[in-house]
Amino acid sequence: MLVLGLGAGIWALGWVMDVAPRRRLVALAGLWAAVMLAHLLLPEGNGLRSALGGDARVWAVVGGLAGVVAAYVLGLSRLRARVAPVAPIAADAPFRPAELDRYARHILLREIGGPGQQRLKSARVLVVGAGGLGSPALLYLAAAGVGTIGVIDEDRVEGSNLQRQIIHADARIGLPKVQSAEIAMRALNPFIEVRPYQRRLDDATASLIADYDLILDGTDNFDTRYLVNRLCVAAEKPLISAAITQWEGQISLYDPARGGPCYECVFPERPLPGMVPTCAEAGVAAPLPGIIGSMMAMEAIKHLTGAGTPLRGRLMIFDALYSDARVIGAKKRPDCPVCGLSHPVA
Numbered sequence: 001m002l003v004l005g006l007g008a009g010i011w012a013l014g015w016v017m018d019v020a021p022r023r024r025l026v027a028l029a030g031l032w033a034a035v036m037l038a039h040l041l042l043p044e045g046n047g048l049r050s051a052l053g054g055d056a057r058v059w060a061v062v063g064g065l066a067g068v069v070a071a072y073v074l075g076l077s078r079l080r081a082r083v084a085p086v087a088p089i090a091a092d093a094p095f096r097p098a099e100l101d102r103y104a105r106h107i108l109l110r111e112i113g114g115p116g117q118q119r120l121k122s123a124r125v126l127v128v129g130a131g132g133l134g135s136p137a138l139l140y141l142a143a144a145g146v147g148t149i150g151v152i153d154e155d156r157v158e159g160s161n162l163q164r165q166i167i168h169a170d171a172r173i174g175l176p177k178v179q180s181a182e183i184a185m186r187a188l189n190p191f192i193e194v195r196p197y198q199r200r201l202d203d204a205t206a207s208l209i210a211d212y213d214l215i216l217d218g219t220d221n222f223d224t225r226y227l228v229n230r231l232c233v234a235a236e237k238p239l240i241s242a243a244i245t246q247w248e249g250q251i252s253l254y255d256p257a258r259g260g261p262c263y264e265c266v267f268p269e270r271p272l273p274g275m276v277p278t279c280a281e282a283g284v285a286a287p288l289p290g291i292i293g294s295m296m297a298m299e300a301i302k303h304l305t306g307a308g309t310p311l312r313g314r315l316m317i318f319d320a321l322y323s324d325a326r327v328i329g330a331k332k333r334p335d336c337p338v339c340g341l342s343h344p345v346a
């Protein structure tokens with residue numbers, strides 16, 4: 001009774017003084033050791049020994065049982081610590097085995113390999129527009145393992161989008177397009193970060209561009225296209241811009257900071273309102289944005305990994321009706337009001 005009382009006193013004192021349970025257990029083990037020593041060393045009939053109660057064998061059994069319980073609890077807590085959820089890893093952290101397996105066919109390519117895949121993982125790409133061109137571009141950037149993908153669009157998914165905007169789904173009609181796109185990209189690749197911005201890209205949101213390494217523009221209105229070009233030139237960010245109508249599409253990489261023209265060098269005259277019909281007015285063949293949007297993702301991967309020859313200073317025009325692809329040279333204009341002054345001809 002004396003020993004049990006002492007033990008309870010030690011535990012209660014430790015609790016009051018906020019001593020960690022592990023330390024209180026150590027104190028109890030010390031008490032047990034003192035009792036054992038008293039039983040083993042003091043002569044039989046000693047007053048203290050009889051006051052402690054029991055004998056050496058009883059106390060050895062008590063100590064052994066307590067030791068087994070302590071070992072079990074300790075083992076359990078270690079096991080729990082081991083299966084605790086892992087924190088999300090940084091973009092420059094090494095690949096996990098599941099990622100190596102996922103990107104194995106990229107890593108096999110001589111032009112990409114492990115270093116190229118690592119560049120994709122640390123890259124930050126902003127896609128303007130989650131429509132026809134944005135759909136395949138976003139899906140392929142996600143599948144390819146681009147680490148951070150921003151998507152900006154103010155619209156909501158409509159039924160008439162689904163003939164070509166394959167990142168969305170019938171069940172997501174009415175949702176913001178950026179939210180629908182995020183759902184599809186996360187379902188495809190949980191190892192990437194998606195940043196949705198449900199708004200229009202304008203001067204107020206221009207600072208977004210500074211957060212990204214590469215911008216892809218697949219919007220279908222000229223105001224946004226010229227604005228994105230101006231913002232990219234000012235921030236010295238490379239821009240992959242594409243456009244489609246009916247059966248034809250075009251795409252180029254505009255990067256005057258590293259040579260080549262900007263979008264406005266190539267298309268200096270903004271078409272008069274109504275002269276170039278939008279897809280909503282003139283129609284568009286369903287797979288055409290799939291082809292050109294996939295080319296945008298392809299050029300993005302080439303640019304980020306340094307593979308091949310980019311479309312810098314070259315404009316690719318694809319005519320689906322005649323199955324014809326042409327590439328024409330595009331020059332920087334020294335008198336370009338956007339890139340001519342701040343970036344003299346390279």
Ligand SMILES: [Zn+2]
Binds near residue numbers: 256261262
């Ligand atoms: Zn220019």
